[in-house]
Amino acid sequence: MQNDPSTLSQRASQLRAHAVRMVHRSRASHLGSCLSMADILTCLYWNTLRVDPAHPDWDLRDRFFLSKGHGAALLYAALAERGFFSVDELQQYCMSGSRLTGHVTSGVPGVEFSSGSLGHALPVGCGVALAAKRENLQYRSVVLCSDGELDEGSNWEAILFAPQHQLDNLLLVVDYNRIQSFGSVRDVLDLDPLADKFRAFRWAVREVDGHNMQQLVDTFSVLPFERGRPSVVIANTIKGKGVSFMEDALAWHYKTPTAEQVSLALRELGVDA
Amino acid sequence: MxxxxxxxxxxxxxxxxxxxxxxxxxxxxxxxxxxxxxxxxxxxxxxxxxxxxxxxxxxxxxxxxxxxxxxxxxxxxxxxxxxxxxxxxxxxxxxxxxxxxxxxxxxxxxxxxxxxxxxxxxxxxxxxxxxxxxxxxxxxxxxxxxxxxxxxxxxxGKAGEPVLHADGVKVEFGKAICVCDGGDLTILSIGGMLGTVLKAGEDLRRQGIHPRILSMPFLTPLDSESVLRAASETGVILTVEEHGYGGLGTAVAEVLASSGVTTAFLPLRLARTPIKIAGSQEQLRSAQGLSTEGIVQTAISLCRNISQRNAPPQNSPQMDTR
Incomplete structure (x- = not known):
């Protein structure tokens, strides 16, 4: 388990650099979404989650579900760097015949569940948490979702369900970068006051700066926030975080960086090209 | 059920x-x-x-x-x-x-x-x-x-359906169940229509037509082997289902068409139009031919068509009847 925030932040930059290269190479998209959750995913995989890359099916591992499946590049980068499979394989991302598809696909070591259509992982995470709860097993169920996908009714069904069954072994992290696929969250379907909504649904809520590694480490280290209640971390983030020209820009949900933009991005991330 | x-x-x-x-x-x-x-x-x-x-x-x-x-x-x-x-x-x-x-x-x-x-x-x-x-x-x-x-x-189904099978009937994964054998046509039934199909079968036998009746509890995997055997042995296939398009009739048609076997075929099923009137299950089924009488009539006309088609040409020996 890694606790030093600056080491973790360097790791996050490395994952961001992987995602930039992967998306460039395969002419794919969703880079802004990858960069926005890089710090969260780093904290989870190097600090919080009890997983064992040598035994990906270990019974008592924590289960992680990436609900925003379009962030696959960053998840694959994290899993590869964490040792679930070879870092070299990242070069195959979205290439013909590769198992590393553009949305998270199970079968890749370390991936618990395929995602891509939004609003699916929280109910699944609830099911996994409920099974553990009823059988008194100590693993946790962790779901990372985007803000845009909180438009999906299925999420609110699950948000009602989790406190009803006292799933305090469930953690939801919201990557709240305030940009969804076709506009700002405020303009499309405003979620605010989001923390109040979760409180009203009887969740234990923490709000953090989703790029402040110390805050992430501290927050994830005190789970559950309240006994008998599911925990939600609303992580305030910046879409495209870490690459100045991608930050807070809707277009980088879709664009593929040019070779020149890749060089600029890697320089900003402090990673050699 | x-x-x-x-x-x-x-x-x-x-x-x-x-x-x-x-x-x-x-x-x-x-x-x-x-x-x-x-x-x-x-x-x-x-x-x-x-x-x-x-x-x-x-x-x-x-x-x-x-x-x-x-x-x-x-x-x-x-x-x-x-x-x-x-x-x-x-x-x-x-x-x-x-x-x-x-x-x-x-x-x-x-x-x-x-x-x-x-x-x-x-x-x-x-x-x-x-x-x-x-x-x-x-x-x-x-x-x-x-x-x-x-x-x-x-x-x-819902509740109260009668037991139709004899004790010890063999229900196997992906297999049809032959409820009664016959050589004039085959009626394939899925789900709760079997009771009505069996009654229709009794009526048909009284009229000298002997149907083979297969209950098809599995739509996927479909027992294609039993379908094809029925087609080649009886030459006439009627499917019966309390369902619209895309069910047993469609699946059986695909099996028959892909195999190249020549058979008379008709799917008895519900129309695409939503039903907007109240009625019991029995009434609503019957209104679309899913009744004992409906099945009997459809079976008879299907058998009649095939026997006319197979009859030797009369009065017009030059015409190619095919």
């Missing part, structure tokens, strides 16, 4: 601790039998079918054999994407149970008519689609689905 299902499920759950039952706030006077005996493995998710299916997928990921239960279209349509992506794509051990398939909720209106369910479900990957004809089939198939790892859709 639903009573047979829940009794069998309870018996299986007694032996197998992996079995869970979830419902979408429906199942009054049926599911209590399970809930009371296995409270730790029972879950009423609320009126939330998407979450029910997602939670079931999560439970299955944790090693459970999970039944989801609701009525008519509710456990499959609102949550179709959860069934496709979460359950079928991952080949999870989730068995979706719909009570009141077809027009069982006749007078409740079209929202409660499950008449496209088998078309939709049979298009999905990894999914077994089963529709038992009577309580005997319902019990046997419940056991088969527990033994079969992976997802399944079980379309049940």
């Amino acid at each position: 639903r009573t047979a299902f829940i009794e069998q499920l309870c018996a299986l759950a007694e032996q197998d601790e992996r079995i869970w039952l979830t419902c979408g706030d429906l199942g009054y006077s049926v599911l209590e039998a399970f809930a009371d005996r296995f409270p730790a493995r029972y879950l009423n998710v609320g009126v939330a079918e998407q979450n029910m299916t997602g939670v079931a997928a999560g439970l299955a990921l944790a090693g459970k054999t999970v039944f989801t239960y609701s009525i008519a279209n509710f456990p499959i349509m609102r949550c179709l994407e959860q069934i496709r992506n979460d359950v079928c794509y991952h080949n999870l051990n989730v068995k979706i149970v719909a009570v009141g398939g077809g027009l069982a909720y006749g007078s409740h209106g079209y929202t409660h008519h499950a008449v496209e369910d088998m078309a939709i479900m049979s298009a999905l990957p990894n999914l077994i689609v089963a529709a038992p004809a009577d309580p005997v089939e319902a019990r046997a198939i419940t056991t088969i689905l527990v033994q079969h790892p992976g997802p399944a859709y079980l379309r049940l």
Whole structure:
């Protein structure tokens, strides 16, 4: 388990650099979404989650579900760097015949569940948490979702369900970068006051700066926030975080960086090209 | 049928601790039998079918054999994407149970008519689609689905269906059940139509036509072998289902057309138009030819057509009658 925030932040930059290269190479998209959750995913995989890359099916591992499946590049980068499979394989991302598809696909070591259509992982995470709860097993169920996908009714069904069954072994992290696929969250379907909504649904809520590694480490280290209640971390983030020209820009949900933009991005991330 | 299902499920759950039952706030006077005996493995998710299916997928990921239960279209349509992506794509051990398939909720209106369910479900990957004809089939198939790892859709009738099969009838995964043999035509029946088909069979025999009657409890995998054997041995195929397009008739037509076998064929099924009047299951079925008389008439005209087609040409020897 890694606790030093600056080491973790360097790791996050490395994952961001992987995602930039992967998306460039395969002419794919969703880079802004990858960069926005890089710090969260780093904290989870190097600090919080009890997983064992040598035994990906270990019974008592924590289960992680990436609900925003379009962030696959960053998840694959994290899993590869964490040792679930070879870092070299990242070069195959979205290439013909590769198992590393553009949305998270199970079968890749370390991936618990395929995602891509939004609003699916929280109910699944609830099911996994409920099974553990009823059988008194100590693993946790962790779901990372985007803000845009909180438009999906299925999420609110699950948000009602989790406190009803006292799933305090469930953690939801919201990557709240305030940009969804076709506009700002405020303009499309405003979620605010989001923390109040979760409180009203009887969740234990923490709000953090989703790029402040110390805050992430501290927050994830005190789970559950309240006994008998599911925990939600609303992580305030910046879409495209870490690459100045991608930050807070809707277009980088879709664009593929040019070779020149890749060089600029890697320089900003402090990673050699 | 639903009573047979829940009794069998309870018996299986007694032996197998992996079995869970979830419902979408429906199942009054049926599911209590399970809930009371296995409270730790029972879950009423609320009126939330998407979450029910997602939670079931999560439970299955944790090693459970999970039944989801609701009525008519509710456990499959609102949550179709959860069934496709979460359950079928991952080949999870989730068995979706719909009570009141077809027009069982006749007078409740079209929202409660499950008449496209088998078309939709049979298009999905990894999914077994089963529709038992009577309580005997319902019990046997419940056991088969527990033994079969992976997802399944079980379309049940409602309640009070008579037992149609003799004791000891063999119900096998993916196999047709020959209920009576005959050589003049074959009637293939899926789900709760079998009782009506058997009565039609008696009428036909009285009129000198001897049908082979096959109950086809599995739409996927379909027993193509029995279909083709019936086609070559009887030459006339009539399918009967309480369902619209895309069900047994469509599947059988595809088997016949792909095989190149020459046979007379007719699917007796519901029209595409939603039913907008109240009526009992019996009345609504009959209005679309799914009655003893309807089946008899269709069978007779199908047999007559084939015998006319096969008769030697008369009065016009030069004409090519084919």
